[in-house]
Amino acid sequence: xxHVPQKTRNSRVIRMMxxxxxxxxxxxxxxxxxxxxxxxxxxxxxxxVRTGMLDGRSIIVGAxxxxxxLAMDYSGKMLWDKPNPxxxxxxxxxxxGDVDRDGNDEILAALADGSxxxxxxxxxxxxxxxxxxxxxxPMNAVCTVRGPDFTYVACGGFDLNVYYLDKDGRLIExxxxxxxxxxxxxGRDQEHLGRPVGKGHAVNFLRPIPQPEGTDHLLMLGFHxxxxxxxELYEFGLLGDKxxxxxxxxxxxxxxxxTVVDPDKDGNNRVLMGSSELSAQRxxxxxxxxxxxxxxxxxxxxxxxxxxxxxxxxxxGGSYRYFFLSGDHVVLLPPDFNGARKETIAGPLAFNDMxxxxxxxxxxxxxxxxxxxxxxxxxxRHPEWRxxxxxxxxxxxxxxxKVNFSSARTQLESFxxxxxxxxxxxxxxxxxxxxxxxxxxxIDSGVASPVFLSTKRSCPWNxxxxxxxxxxxxxxxxxxxxxxxxxxxxKQVLSQEEAVTSFLPGFEVPGAQGISIWAGHGNDPYYYxxxxxxxxxxxxxxxxxxxxxxxxxxHSADFGFxxxxxxxxxxxxxxxxxxxxxxxxxxxxxxxxxxxxxxQRLLSGxxxxxxxSSMEETTDKTQDMSLASRIGLWASxxxxxxxxxxxxxxxxxxxxxxxxxxxxxxxxxRTIVYSLAYGARYTQNTYxxxxxxxxxxxxxxxxxxxxxxxxxxxxxSPVHFSITDPDARYIEEGxxxxxxxxxxxxxxxxxxxxxSRMNATWMAAKPTPWDYSTLAFGAKERRQxxxxxxxxxxxxxxxxxxxxxxxxxDHRRKLVEYLHPLYRDIMKEVxxxxxxxxxxxxxxxxxxxxxxxxxxxxxxxxRADLLPLTVSGGVAWVCAQTAPEHLRLTLVDSGYxxxxxxxxxxxxxxxxxxxxxxxxxxxxxxVANPGRVTVTVPCGLFRFLDIALKEPL
Numbered sequence: 001x002x003h004v005p006q007k008t009r010n011s012r013v014i015r016m017m018x019x020x021x022x023x024x025x026x027x028x029x030x031x032x033x034x035x036x037x038x039x040x041x042x043x044x045x046x047x048x049v050r051t052g053m054l055d056g057r058s059i060i061v062g063a064x065x066x067x068x069x070l071a072m073d074y075s076g077k078m079l080w081d082k083p084n085p086x087x088x089x090x091x092x093x094x095x096x097g098d099v100d101r102d103g104n105d106e107i108l109a110a111l112a113d114g115s116x117x118x119x120x121x122x123x124x125x126x127x128x129x130x131x132x133x134x135x136x137x138p139m140n141a142v143c144t145v146r147g148p149d150f151t152y153v154a155c156g157g158f159d160l161n162v163y164y165l166d167k168d169g170r171l172i173e174x175x176x177x178x179x180x181x182x183x184x185x186x187g188r189d190q191e192h193l194g195r196p197v198g199k200g201h202a203v204n205f206l207r208p209i210p211q212p213e214g215t216d217h218l219l220m221l222g223f224h225x226x227x228x229x230x231x232e233l234y235e236f237g238l239l240g241d242k243x244x245x246x247x248x249x250x251x252x253x254x255x256x257x258x259t260v261v262d263p264d265k266d267g268n269n270r271v272l273m274g275s276s277e278l279s280a281q282r283x284x285x286x287x288x289x290x291x292x293x294x295x296x297x298x299x300x301x302x303x304x305x306x307x308x309x310x311x312x313x314x315x316x317g318g319s320y321r322y323f324f325l326s327g328d329h330v331v332l333l334p335p336d337f338n339g340a341r342k343e344t345i346a347g348p349l350a351f352n353d354m355x356x357x358x359x360x361x362x363x364x365x366x367x368x369x370x371x372x373x374x375x376x377x378x379x380x381r382h383p384e385w386r387x388x389x390x391x392x393x394x395x396x397x398x399x400x401x402k403v404n405f406s407s408a409r410t411q412l413e414s415f416x417x418x419x420x421x422x423x424x425x426x427x428x429x430x431x432x433x434x435x436x437x438x439x440x441x442x443i444d445s446g447v448a449s450p451v452f453l454s455t456k457r458s459c460p461w462n463x464x465x466x467x468x469x470x471x472x473x474x475x476x477x478x479x480x481x482x483x484x485x486x487x488x489x490x491k492q493v494l495s496q497e498e499a500v501t502s503f504l505p506g507f508e509v510p511g512a513q514g515i516s517i518w519a520g521h522g523n524d525p526y527y528y529x530x531x532x533x534x535x536x537x538x539x540x541x542x543x544x545x546x547x548x549x550x551x552x553x554x555h556s557a558d559f560g561f562x563x564x565x566x567x568x569x570x571x572x573x574x575x576x577x578x579x580x581x582x583x584x585x586x587x588x589x590x591x592x593x594x595x596x597x598x599x600q601r602l603l604s605g606x607x608x609x610x611x612x613s614s615m616e617e618t619t620d621k622t623q624d625m626s627l628a629s630r631i632g633l634w635a636s637x638x639x640x641x642x643x644x645x646x647x648x649x650x651x652x653x654x655x656x657x658x659x660x661x662x663x664x665x666x667x668x669x670r671t672i673v674y675s676l677a678y679g680a681r682y683t684q685n686t687y688x689x690x691x692x693x694x695x696x697x698x699x700x701x702x703x704x705x706x707x708x709x710x711x712x713x714x715x716x717s718p719v720h721f722s723i724t725d726p727d728a729r730y731i732e733e734g735x736x737x738x739x740x741x742x743x744x745x746x747x748x749x750x751x752x753x754x755x756s757r758m759n760a761t762w763m764a765a766k767p768t769p770w771d772y773s774t775l776a777f778g779a780k781e782r783r784q785x786x787x788x789x790x791x792x793x794x795x796x797x798x799x800x801x802x803x804x805x806x807x808x809x810d811h812r813r814k815l816v817e818y819l820h821p822l823y824r825d826i827m828k829e830v831x832x833x834x835x836x837x838x839x840x841x842x843x844x845x846x847x848x849x850x851x852x853x854x855x856x857x858x859x860x861x862x863r864a865d866l867l868p869l870t871v872s873g874g875v876a877w878v879c880a881q882t883a884p885e886h887l888r889l890t891l892v893d894s895g896y897x898x899x900x901x902x903x904x905x906x907x908x909x910x911x912x913x914x915x916x917x918x919x920x921x922x923x924x925x926x927v928a929n930p931g932r933v934t935v936t937v938p939c940g941l942f943r944f945l946d947i948a949l950k951e952p953l
Contacts, residue, residue, distance in 0.1 A: 036388035038377040040076045041396035044068060044083070045898045046367040046375055047659070051357040052096030052105030054079075054121045058359040061107055061121070062366070062375055063091035065898035069109060069119060074377065080124035087131075089113035090138075090764040090781060092157070093206075096121065097144030099151055099167045108153060110139035112764035112781060116155045118169060128169035135159055137743055138765050141206040145216040147238050154218050156203030158761045159743050162220060164239050175241045177201045182232060182246065183224045185739055192742045193729055200224070202740040202761075204231055204656060205258040209269055209288065217244070219271065221258055224741045226760055227619065227655040230255050233271065233286070250293050251284060253277045254656040256308030259356075260288075263313035263320040263335070274309030274324065276658045278649070283311050283324045285337070294337050296322075301329040301344055303687075306652045306660035310354040314380040315361050323363065323380070325354045327661040330389060345386045349394065350661035351376075369651075370664035371899040371940060373397040397899060401666045401940040408941060409695055411920040417703035418919065418946060420883035424449040427676065427700050427707055430516035430546055430582075430643075431455060431684045434509055438694035442701045443511035449707070450683075450700045453544055454512035461518065464490045464527040465499045475529060479561040487524035499528055500535045507543055514544025514578070516684070522551035522586070525562050533570055537579045545574075548582040548684070551616045553735060555593040563598055571607040581607075582643060582682065584614040588622055588734035588758065591629035591797045592726040592834055603799055605637045605812030612682050614643035617650050619737045621782035622758055624773055624790075625797065631678055632720065632796035635710050635819060637812035643682030644675040651897055653784055654763045655738070665692050666940045667896050671786045672696050673942050676707050677878040677890035678794075704920055704944055706888045708880035710818050714887070714953070715879040717793030718826040718863040719856065720815070721754075721772060722800040723834065730834030734758040752849040754832045757782055770853035772797075775860060787876045787894040792864035801829055803840030820881065822953070826866045828859050868911040868953060873904040875937050884952035887911070889945040891937050899940040906933045912950040919944045 044064035051058050052071075059079065061071045067090055070083035090112040096105040099118060106127055107119040115133035119126060132155070140157035152172065156162035164172040178200040184190065185197055201222035208216035215238055223231030230251045234243040249255065256276025262269050268289045275282040281298035298309055307327040314323045314332075322333040328350045332343040353366030365376040373396035378385055393399070426449045432439060434452035443452060467486060470477045477483040486492065494502065506515035517536075520527045528536075537545045547570075554562060571581055583589075590613055594603060602611055613630040617623055634642040646668040652660040662668075665688045672683060673696060685693055699705035729751060736742060736759040743761045756771050764783040773779035776795040777788055788794075800806045801815050816823050831838040837846040837853075846852040864870050868887065871877040876892040891904050906916075908930050916925040916933060920943070925933050937943055 034382075036379055036382040036385035037392060039374045039392075039395050040072065040377070041374045042070060043373050043396065044070065045352075045371060045373060045397070047352045048091055048094040049353050049355050049364045049366045049375055050094050050096050051355065051359065051364065052107060052121050053098070053359070054104050058357055059121060060364060060375060061094065061096055063094045063109060065090075067091050067111065069107060069124065071107070071121060071124060079122065084119060084124045086117055087111060087113055087115065088780060089115070089766060090783060092138055092140045092764070093142050095143045097151065099127070099144060099153060101151055108142045108144070110142040110155055110157065112138040112783075113766045114139055114157070114159075116142055116153070116165070116169070118153070130169070132163070132165055132169045132171065134161070134163065134174070135745065136766060137761060138763060141203045143206045143208055145208045145218050145238065147215055152239065154206050156206060156220070158202045158740050158763070159745075160200045160202060160741060162203055162206070173239065173241065177222060180234070180242050181222060183222060183229075183741075185224060185741065192736070192739075193732060193747065197741065200741050201231065204255060207258060207260050209235065209260055210262070212267060219260060221255060223255070223656065225738050226740055226763075227254055227738045229253070235288075247286060247291065249273070249284070250295065251275065251282060253280060256656050256658060257310045259312055261313050272311035272313075272322075274311045274326070276308045276656050278306055279304045281307065281309050281326050283309050283322070283331075296324070296331075296333060296337060296339055296342075298324065298326045298331060301326060301331060302346070306649050306658040307350060308658050312354070312356040312363070314356070314363065323356070325351070328663060345389055347389050347392055349392065349398070349663050350659070352659050368394050368398055368664075369659050369897070370662045371397055371401060371666060371895070371897055397939055398664065400938075401664060401899065404938045404941045405666070405692075405695070408920065412695075412698055412702060412704055415702050415704050415920055418882070418886070420886055421703065421706065421888075422882070424700065424703055424707060425681070425709065426451045427680070428453060428544065428546065428682050429697065430548075430682060431686045432693065432697070433690065434511035436690045436694070438690060438697060440511060442697055445701065447701045450697055451513050451544070452511055453514045453516045453546060454506040454509035455516050462490050463493055463502070465494050465496060465529065465532060466492045469496075469529045470526070475531070477526065478565065479558055481558040482526065482562060485524045487521050487527070490524075490527065496529065496532050496535070499532055500539060503536055504539060507540055514540060514546065516546040516548060518550065519547035520549045522549065522553055525549060525552075525566060530566055530569065534573050537574060537577050540578065542578055544578050544580065546580045546582060546682070548584050548614075550584045551618075552583050552585045553587050553589050553593060555596055555731060560598040568601055568607075571610040574610045575607070579610060580612055581610055582612045582614050584616050584645060584684070586616040586618065587620060587737060588625060588731070588755065590615075590633060591625055591723060591755070592731045592734060594633070595723045595726050595799065600807065603638055603807070604809040608637060608640045608812065611639055612641055612643045613639055614645050614682060614684065616645065617786070618652060619655055619760070621653055621737070621763060622734065624777070624779065624785040624788040625755065627788065628776070628794055629797040631794065632798040634679065635716070635796055636798045636801070636815045637818050638799065641681035642679070643684065644672065644680045645684040646671055646688065647685070648687040650786065651784060662897075665689065666899060667786070668692070669696060670892050670940065670942060671896070673699070673705060673890070674787050674876050674878070674892045676700065676705055677892070679708050679710060679713065681707070706880060706882060706890070706944070708878075708888075711820055712880040712882070713878070714820050714822060714868050714881055715793050715877060716819065716823070717776070717790070717795040717860055718823065718866055719828045719830060719860045720796040720798050721830045721832055722798050722805075724800055724805045724831055724838050725833055727833040727835035729753075730755060736760065751835070752847055753835045754837065754848045755834050756848070768849070770849045775853065775857050784896045786896045787892055789874060789876055789894050791872045792860050792870060793867050795860060800831065803831070804842065805831060805838065805840065822868075826863060828863060830856055865909050867909055869906055869908050871904050871906050873902055875902045875904040877904070881953055882946075885949045887947040887949065887953070889947055890942060891935060891945065892942040893937050893940055901939045902937040904935045904937055906935060907931065911953060913947050914950050915948040917946050919946050
């Protein structure tokens with residue numbers, strides 16, 4: 001955990017009175033002028049910040065994580081009685097402009113549900129009779145453009161069109177990008193769902209270009225891939241349907257920020273852009289008059305991270321400086337872009353957004369990316385702004401997270417496990433330093449869990465075995481595709497003996513009970529020849545050898561060769577030798593691909609001890625599904641354990657907006673607690689500080705965090721979804737997570753799916769009413785559901801158990817035989833191929849949007865009452881039986897990047913409680929009326945409750 005001083009030198013905090021459940025705020029408004037930084041605590045996680053003009057003064061406008069719009073003046077005074085929640089959908093872009101030309105700006109918000117809204121800046125009320133919404137596809141950009149007599153609204157997103165609206169929100173014209181775009185997918189992705197994909201692009205940014213006569217041109221950044229391509233700049237005349245100029249971008253990766261500036265006021269506009277990338281951070285400029293380009297690399301400002309570089313200029317004396325915000329650093333460059341004269345200022349935290357107020361040239365910073373709730377006003381003219389930035393300690397939720405964390409650690413010191421709870425099963429920590437003081441103390445205490453593995457090697461991690469063996473006739477690879485696949489990040493320099501030897505020091509690390517290694521990758525599974533893996537297992541001498549294959553999603557015929565050549569033989573060898581194969585897959589692998597015929601030996605449970613299901617969630621929008629499927633495979637006996645992973649790229653569901661530089665990893669801590677409470681046995685958590693991670697190690701070691709066995713869990717929904725032979729369209733929909741150009745209205749309407757809207761077109765979009773996520777827990781969007789609520793119990797995604805679609809297995813039993821006995825007579829199996837519902841006793845299908853989904857929804861709701869208890873209130877929860885008359889209920893703040901205090905309502909259905917006690921704080925709850933109890937979950941935290949029952953469950 002990052003610690004900063006409680007008070008920032010020469011800065012001021014303004015706490016605002018905003019009605020928000022669970023957040024106590026005070027009023028202490030002060031003027032910002034004369035201070036280097038002023039922090040305004042809004043109570044909301046602000047992801048966008050802008051300014052607009054009202055009666056000649058500049059007003060701050062913010063959009064929150066959950067889609068709420070608020071406005072305040074520079075003293076921190078709210079302009080409206082209460083913020084405007086709009087539709088509750090994510091705000092993808094925010095803009096302020098004088099739409100009706102009355103001298104005051106309006107607020108425009110482009111939402112992920114496909115709508116554009118216009119609000120009055122003075123009172124927050126809607127200006128248009130109804131929002132503009134051509135479809136459900138996310139709107140990604142919005143701005144105003146001035147004509148000689150009228151101002152127009154331009155907007156666009158992932159439906160491949162740009163729209164011009166009048167001042168009342170009425171459509172003037174829709175322009176399809178296919179009519180002018182130079183962009184189209186490349187390679188095998190030129191076909192989508194069996195149909196060719198032509199030219200076209202989504203809209204990344206829209207911004208006005210001021211013209212000398214007082215009107216505007218429209219600048220558009222069009223892109224077709226939010227990770228692997230920068231796109232092109234298109235300049236349109238007023239209401240133009242064809243660009244007057246197209247400019248290439250001298251960069252090959254995603255662009256995450258764009259603004260138009262004229263810093264020396266000479267009428268010569270420049271476009272400033274910033275990259276959105278892991279390791280190639282860059283700020284770029286294009287002169288719109290001369291087309292001259294220049295850039296500045298920002299790779300030297302600290303550790304790599306998934307971050308957006310935001311760009312603007314600030315006045316300095318009679319000149320200016322370029323102001324680049326990249327992660328937790330500010331970089332200043334002189335007008336000549338001379339990197340030798342740059343200045344770098346490091347801060348403690350990164351931010352969700354940056355905006356330069358053109359009226360007073362101050363810099364506004366959105367909330368810190370770790371779940372903060374403040375807007376910060378930075379005055380670059382103040383001589384001490386650098387030191388203030390470097391020691392900034394945000395008020396509001398950031399401080400609450402720190403206080404609550406410290407409180408939990410203090411309570412843990414005096415915790416003693418209940419005598420009726422069994423000894424813990426081992427949890428393997430696969431990405432930690434066993435020699436860390438906290439880890440060493442746990443190891444020395446002699447507890448059985450957690451178990452620490454080493455990742456230490458005698459050579460750099462990216463040195464792997466040479467590839468010359470692949471062409472040898474006796475041991476070479478018999479598949480041409482994978483013979484030539486080489487992970488270019490790796491250096492193929494080691495002989496087999498050197499490769500094996502390089503791992504030996506890891507087995508000798510004090511306290512480590514084995515090693516965890518990257519053994520290959522989805523694109524290149526063979527970092528080593530098959531016999532090398534066996535030799536590494538032999539070298540372990542009975543200790544754990546955990547071999548991880550990241551980003552594995554193979555479902556081609558070629559990958560069938562890899563299974564038979566590498567994975568199945570290696571699993572056979574690992575049996576009885578303490579070897580583990582971690583499939584750290586991606587996308588929807590565990591609810592689709594693993595159910596294909598090639599994977600049947602895994603699905604059969606033959607290697608239940610050797611294969612571990614884990615996930616690489618980069619760019620995914622389906623975390624709730626992957627969680628329910630990994631747990632579903634474990635609950636069905638396919639695997640004996642399942643795993644979870646937290647790393648710096650987890651929050652990055654949109655790689656063109658990688659505000660994923662969280663320095664305070666509270667979101668990871670809660671994800672881990674929730675996963676372990678649902679029985680995860682393998683954790684991999686990288687790029688996180690040991691102080692934060694050390695808390696979950698201690699929670700496990702002391703038994704405060706109860707890690708259940710599958711037969712102890714009583715919070716599974718009695719309704720589970722079984723995957724038959726997965727539909728090809730369903731697999732493609734769930735694995736095309738980077739291309740943003742696959743939207744086809746007719747195709748979508750003709751193909752409703754049980755698991756839908758999973759490709760990049762639908763980033764943060766609203767799921768359909770018939771979608772699994774809607775039915776299972778009422779999901780509002782496709783965004784970062786790492787800690788899903790499942791208020792009616794987790795609806796597992798499993799292999800088929802019964803009927804004609806069930807595959808016989810000699811290695812595993814029926815699902816209900818692995819679960820708690822209460823499930824024996826209450827389970828309902830829903831059959832689907834991912835696209836349609838399937839009859840369990842025939843090949844008859846039912847469309848996802850037929851009445852079948854309403855029947856499924858009714859079953860989920862009705863059968864929830866058969867569970868011992870259920871929990872509502874926006875918290876994630878798990879319940880397990882720890883003794884005949886005791887339940888352990890874990891409650892977790894479910895706001896992944898948007899933490900807040902929650903009020904959970906626990907409803908008892910089939911059990912009568914006699915006591916309910918928080919095992920950490922020792923707080924007791926009144927269960928005299930046993931039907932319902934409310935529990936407050938602190939911001940960014942969790943609660944562990946022991947419930948004593950009147951009668952055994």
